[in-house]
Amino acid sequence: MPVIQTQNWLYQFVELCEKQSGKGASLIQREVISDPIMKLFPHINSQACQYELLRHGLFDPNEWLTLKDKVKEMETQNVWQVVKEEYKMLRRLWDGPKVPIYIFPIKKVSSKFGEQIPNKNGVAYRKALFLFLSTELAREEIKALLAHEYNHVCRLSYLDLSPEKISLKDSLIIEGLGEYAVKDLYGEKWLGPWSNLYSLRDAIELWKEHFIPSLDVKGVKNHHHFLFGKDRSPLPKWIGYYIGYQIVNTFQKNRGPFRHNELYSKSSKEIIAGSDFPINK
DSSP states (O other): OOBOOHHHHHHHHHHHHHHTTTTTHHHHHIIIIIHHHGGGOTTSOHHHHHHHHHHHTBOOGGGHHHHHHHHHHHHHTTHHHHHHHHHHHHHHHHTOOOOOEEEEEBOOOOOOTTOOOOOEEEEEOSSOEEEEEOTTOOHHHHHHHHHHHHHHHHHHHHHTOOGGGOBHHHHHHHHHHHHHHHHHHHOGGGSOGGGGSSOHHHHHHHIIIIIGGGTTOBOGGGSHHHHHOOTTSSSOTTHHHHHHHHHHHHHHHHHOOOOGGGGGGSOHHHHHHTSSSOSOO
16 A cells, blocks of 8 residues: 555554553654665665664654554544545656555754744655644645656656766755655745745855856765755755756746646756756856
């Protein structure tokens, strides 16, 4: 079944934690949540798999006391059914691959200095898709997140490259296509908050100075500062996501309209060449 019934895993996790009064909650999470997923990632161990999931938003093991109520509320909201139905529609629309989808509550994060607390996140691999959700999401937000992440799965399948061989230009287009899919299907209301952070003019200047010389840099791990900016990077926050989206958006305006999976099977080079972000300075 494409949408895995992870609520059963979550109830099992809580039950085992209750029996042990929460002792060893991290180990229990690894055994109940990470171990069944290990078959998808044969080159890493269970602990590394758990770390990867936690890094992207999986609930903290110590949240077991409140987890049952969250899962029940997600069931009341028909989260698993909503994802199942939307996935079927997206797969038909894009002629996409079949992948398992894992849904978990997102970790509770305390706000610092008025920062916005994330209430959803997702991560896509060629062989699996993960959604980390709060109980406060509108149905459309869940659909938009799924579309963004499943579009990544489709694009990764089209590229057929290992993470180490994906170039920066490919990473930008992967993110741009994912967010354009949200706009195309659900409207601008559900775009990420970074979609209007900058002016096109400022973004193009940053593109010329920082991105063009590095478009062929390979390895997804080497693209993070281009995508996310800030920290020790001279680039502003989320600039790569903004640029990726605007490349796809302006390509569609300049060369489109393209329908559904027609757009998602264009090469990164072609999309960039037809956008407002020229390769030549």
